Amino acid sequence: MTMSQTLQAAFNDQIQLEFSSAYTYLGMAAWCESRDLAGFARWMRAQASEETQHAMKFLDFVLERDGTITLQPIEAPSGGFSSVLDVLEQALGHEQRVTAAIGRLYGQASEEGDYSSLPLLQWFMGEQVEEEATVRQIVAELRMVGDDTSALLLLDRDMGGRRGPPPDAA
Numbered sequence: 267m268t269m270s271q272t273l274q275a276a277f278n279d280q281i282q283l284e285f286s287s288a289y290t291y292l293g294m295a296a297w298c299e300s301r302d303l304a305g306f307a308r309w310m311r312a313q314a315s316e317e318t319q320h321a322m323k324f325l326d327f328v329l330e331r332d333g334t335i336t337l338q339p340i341e342a343p344s345g346g347f348s349s350v351l352d353v354l355e356q357a358l359g360h361e362q363r364v365t366a367a368i369g370r371l372y373g374q375a376s377e378e379g380d381y382s383s384l385p386l387l388q389w390f391m392g393e394q395v396e397e398e399a400t401v402r403q404i405v406a407e408l409r410m411v412g413d414d415t416s417a418l419l420l421l422d423r424d425m426g427g428r429r430g431p432p433p434d435a436a
């Protein structure tokens with residue numbers, strides 16, 4: 267069964283959102299790198315490539331379902347950060363918006379009876395739970411660090427080892 271036009275449009279929107287996420291994380295990586303936070307920068311770069319893989323997963327799925335891909339423009343990310351805590355708080359807000367978007371997509375696919383989409387969307391819902399939990403944990407640790415530069419350096423080193431699933435697990 268081919269996907270409906272409206273569902274195809276929603277999947278195309280999601281592809282745009284995943285590429286936007288990659289772009290957002292890339293901007294965050296550059297910001298961290300320019301502040302000598304190499305570990306955070308590395309983590310953000312890994313996130314960026316994971317988001318690209320998410321976009322490709324949606325893209326491949328639409329094509330497999332004989333749907334049409336209409337790539338949309340990707341806006342420049344905001345880029346204004348006051349601290350590394352601010353970066354991670356914005357990352358969390360971003361992930362929460364992505365979770366909501368995938369939830370709406372799930373709702374739409376269910377309403378239309380497009381059950382073939384549900385396993386993929388279910389996988390993404392689980393992925394979002396993990397991503398939000400990882401980012402929330404880092405935000406909590408950054409709050410504990412506060413203005414302590416030595417603690418921040420230690421956390422940066424830890425981030426360089428990148429916690430959470432490796433990018434190729436997506």
Ligand SMILES: [Fe+2]
Pocket residue numbers: 284287316317320364
């Ligand atoms: Fe994603």
Ligand SMILES: [Fe+2]
Pocket residue numbers: 287317361364397
């Ligand atoms: Fe994400």
